[in-house]
Amino acid sequence: xxxxxxxxxxxxxxxxxxxxxxxxxxxxxxxxxxxxxxxxxxxxxxxxxxxxxxxxxxxxxxxxxxxxxxxxxxxxxxxxxxxxxxxxxxxxxxxxxxxxxxxxxxxxxxxxxxxxxxxxxxxxxxxxxxxxxxxxxxxxxxxxxxxxxx
Amino acid sequence: xxxxxxxxxxxxxxxxxxxxxxxxxxxxxxxxxxxxxxxxxxxxxxxxxxxxxxxxxxxxxxxxxxxxxxxxxxxxxxxxxxxxxxxxxxxxxxxxxxxxxxxxxxxxxxxxxxxxxxxxxxxxxxxxxxxxxxxxxxxxxxxxxxxxxxxxxxxxxxxxxxxxxxxxxxxxxxxxxx
Numbered sequence: 001x002x003x004x005x006x007x008x009x010x011x012x013x014x015x016x017x018x019x020x021x022x023x024x025x026x027x028x029x030x031x032x033x034x035x036x037x038x039x040x041x042x043x044x045x046x047x048x049x050x051x052x053x054x055x056x057x058x059x060x061x062x063x064x065x066x067x068x069x070x071x072x073x074x075x076x077x078x079x080x081x082x083x084x085x086x087x088x089x090x091x092x093x094x095x096x097x098x099x100x101x102x103x104x105x106x107x108x109x110x111x112x113x114x115x116x117x118x119x120x121x122x123x124x125x126x127x128x129x130x131x132x133x134x135x136x137x138x139x140x141x142x143x144x145x146x147x148x149x150x
Numbered sequence: 151x152x153x154x155x156x157x158x159x160x161x162x163x164x165x166x167x168x169x170x171x172x173x174x175x176x177x178x179x180x181x182x183x184x185x186x187x188x189x190x191x192x193x194x195x196x197x198x199x200x201x202x203x204x205x206x207x208x209x210x211x212x213x214x215x216x217x218x219x220x221x222x223x224x225x226x227x228x229x230x231x232x233x234x235x236x237x238x239x240x241x242x243x244x245x246x247x248x249x250x251x252x253x254x255x256x257x258x259x260x261x262x263x264x265x266x267x268x269x270x271x272x273x274x275x276x277x278x279x280x281x282x283x284x285x286x287x288x289x290x291x292x293x294x295x296x297x298x299x300x301x302x303x304x305x306x307x308x309x310x311x312x313x314x315x316x317x318x319x320x321x322x323x324x325x326x327x328x
Contacts, residue, residue, distance in 0.1 A: 022310035023292075029285065031292050031303075057318050061286055064267040066184040073183070073197050077175055077204045084208040085166045 011037040017050050025055030156221040164212035175204070181222075181288060182229050188283045189233040191272040199232045223298045226288065230280055230298070237276060263321070270320040278313030281306055 016038060023029045027038050041047040159177070162170035182203050186196035206228050214221065271279055277299075284295040285306075296306040 018307070018311070021314060022307040023285065024314070029289075054314075057314055057321075058286075060263055060267050060321060061282075061317075063264045064188075064271070065264065066187045067193070069179045069183050069200070073200065074175065074179060077179065077201060078172065080201065080205060081171045081175070081208050082168075084205075085168070085171070088166060088212075 011041045013041070013046055013050075016041045016047060020050045020054040024058045024061075025051040025053075026058060154216055154220045154222075157216060160211055160214050160221050163207070164214065174207070178207075178222075178225060179204075182225060185226060185229050185283060185288060186233055188268075188271060188287060189230065189276070189280060190236060191268055195236055199229060199236065202232050203229045219297055220294070223290075223294055226284065226290075226298045227300075234276070266321060266324055267317075270317050270324070273320055274313055274316045278309050278316060281309035282313045282317070285310060 011034065015034075019030055019034055019038060023031075027035050027042065030038055042051055156174075156177075159170055159174055163174050179200060183196055183200045186199040186203075187193055190196050190199070203225060207225065214224075219227070271282070274282075280299065281295065284290045284298060285292065288295075290298065292303050292306055296303045299306065299309075301309075
């Protein structure tokens, strides 16, 4: 029960009475470190009187028992727990799905970026056809003019 | 700090293990309920508090990490806070003005007095009541009780002494009147 207190080698009547007033007449409720010295003092006539006085209130406190939890309360708490756990599992699945979707999307974006960056720029092997272009060169009005000048 | 006997069980509850949930309810429900009944003096309200306490346990179990307090101390603190919320709503605050002087009148017979003890507990200051409940009925050590109440061991002893004196006075007075 109690597991710590002061390290007093011996106990006087005043301290014994103070502990009995606080923790009652049962030394098992006293702080661990005071029990041995308390038991020694309890063997004295004064110690017995002090413990007897405290023990009367202990007996009254003992008489006040609380009923154990009923099956209805027990069952209700378990049902609430089950509902909570099911909800939590659903949330986990949802988050897992969202996470996987996110990873997939991130992968797609990263792949696209990689292709864009790594792929070398190939010179274009096509040209734009315009109205003046022929297989023999530019057949536009400017081309003819140049030929006449020569 | 010594090992927490509930730590592994709470971890299993946090992972959603149904058997761990059942075990935790079986282990803690009687303690939580008896604490709430004695704090509130009302069985129905105490059951509501027990349900709310477990809701908080389910919510926090997966993220619960031991800090300065054991799990048992934490659930006691949660239960006490919920009890205080209800006491505040009831406006049943009792001041420390309950008599501190020991009444020399004899105490009544314990076999006839459970109801009177219940009433006397409700009549003393809530802080004294919770100190007595934690140490006497919940069988906490002085260190655990002080940690749960977030006070020093000396302050706990003071609350216990004053609470027991007040109980003695009330019970002796009521017994003498019968």
